[in-house]
Amino acid sequence: MSPMVLTVLIAAAACAFAWIASLATGDTSWVDRMWSIAPVIYVWVFAVAARLTNARLDVMAALVTMWGVRLTYNFARKGGYRGVEDYRWAVLRSSMRRWQFQLFNLFFIVLYQNALLVLITLPAWTAYQHRSTSFGLIDALLTTLFLLFTCGETVADQQQWNFHQWKRAEELAGRTPHPRFLQSGLFRFSRHPNYFFELAQWWVVFFFGAVAAQSVLEWTVVGPILLTLLFVGSTRFTEKISRSKYPEYELFQRSTSAIVPWFAHSVAVVQELETEKRRA
Numbered sequence: 001m002s003p004m005v006l007t008v009l010i011a012a013a014a015c016a017f018a019w020i021a022s023l024a025t026g027d028t029s030w031v032d033r034m035w036s037i038a039p040v041i042y043v044w045v046f047a048v049a050a051r052l053t054n055a056r057l058d059v060m061a062a063l064v065t066m067w068g069v070r071l072t073y074n075f076a077r078k079g080g081y082r083g084v085e086d087y088r089w090a091v092l093r094s095s096m097r098r099w100q101f102q103l104f105n106l107f108f109i110v111l112y113q114n115a116l117l118v119l120i121t122l123p124a125w126t127a128y129q130h131r132s133t134s135f136g137l138i139d140a141l142l143t144t145l146f147l148l149f150t151c152g153e154t155v156a157d158q159q160q161w162n163f164h165q166w167k168r169a170e171e172l173a174g175r176t177p178h179p180r181f182l183q184s185g186l187f188r189f190s191r192h193p194n195y196f197f198e199l200a201q202w203w204v205v206f207f208f209g210a211v212a213a214q215s216v217l218e219w220t221v222v223g224p225i226l227l228t229l230l231f232v233g234s235t236r237f238t239e240k241i242s243r244s245k246y247p248e249y250e251l252f253q254r255s256t257s258a259i260v261p262w263f264a265h266s267v268a269v270v271q272e273l274e275t276e277k278r279r280a
Contacts, residue, residue, distance in 0.1 A: 003049035004125055011118045014038055019110045028093075028105050029085045031113045036071035038117045040064050046124040055135035056127050060208050062167050063146045067201055070150065071141025088234075091241060116230065118201050119223035130212040138211050146204045152164070152186070153197035159185040160194065180246050182227055189223045189261040190241070191252065195231050196259045202227055235259065 018030040039063075047054070051277040078084070089109075093101050163182040170177040186193040203224045209217045235258055242249045255265045 003045045003128060004137070006049075007045050007118060007121075007125075010041060010045070011038070011114055014117075015110050015114045016271045018114065019106060022105055022110070025083075027083065027085050027107055028089045029080070030074070032086055033080060033146070035117065036068045036075060038110065038114070039121045040068035042118060042121040045126045050128055050131055050277055054127070054131045056133070056139055056208060056212055057124060057131075059135070059139065059143055060124055060127060060205065063143065063150075064205065066150060070154060074161075077161070086239070088237060112228075116223070116226055119220070120205065120227055122220045122223055123206045123212075123218070126209030126218055127212040129213075132211045133214060135176040136211075139208065142204050142211070143206055146201055149197045149204065153194050156186045156194040156197060159187065179248075181242065181249060181252070183252060183256070186261070188256070188264055190257050190259060192231075192235055192259050193261055196261060199224070199228055199231055199259070231259070 014034055018034065021030045022028045043061045043064045045056075047057040051238050052058055075081070092104065096104065160182055167177045167180075190196055206218070206221055206224045207216075209220055210218050239249070239253065243253075257264070
């Protein structure tokens with residue numbers, strides 16, 4: 001069987017399971033639970049189809065496995081596999097009629113996101129089709145970049161975990177946490193550094209395929225592009241919720257880059273820019 005056909009069949013089974021499970025449990029986070037597992041399976045399908053004899057595919061499979069293990073661990077410790085649903089789905093559910101949300105669940109949460117998980121791994125298909133291209137210096141550079149981005153995401157997730165553990169302890173002790181959301185460490189330079197490193201890893205995966213094909217004009221670029229757009233939309237929705245909970249979050253938005261790490265503006269600079277804007 002073609003590895004591409006096998007990948008599509010596995011994805012179809014994942015869609016069916018996620019949809020049926022969401023209807024049976026009323027929990028729409030089943031795709032979230034697959035997010036760090038399905039891409040690992042898909043990349044290994046292509047690596048195994050090449051009989052584990054292609055260095056590029058083997059490296060891609062190993063790196064994506066590392067990504068999956070790390071992300072699975074981070075998701076698990078936050079309760080993702082213990083029936084904890086993503087809070088954003090609850091917010092959306094409350095703003096829609098039941099039939100509207102069920103359509104959203106089927107077409108966006110289940111079908112679109114599962115399709116996206118396939119698309120971001122298809123550079124492995126490109127690498128499989130161009131197995132004759134030898135593993136070289138650029139591949140080694142991409143491997144190094146992927147590992148650096150993995151380290152960056154690990155640090156960002158740990159800083160976020162530490163902050164929320166501290167915040168919870170403060171609330172249990174009857175104290176009001178200050179600050180109420182994370183603004184230090186990597187979050188001083190980006191409001192969502194973990195998003196940046198996550199996206200960067202999948203762009204590296206795309207370039208592995210491009211190196212194999214010896215061209216960046218590969219249609220599989222649609223995967224990282226759609227993933228980037230998904231994260232941009234998710235950021236806007238998440239931050240809309242954050243602003244409703246924390247009025248001071250708006251100042252954080254004005255002073256700090258959304259996703260790509262950059263030097264933050266001081267509060268004084270932001271206030272000065274706002275004053276100049278009002279005068280204009």
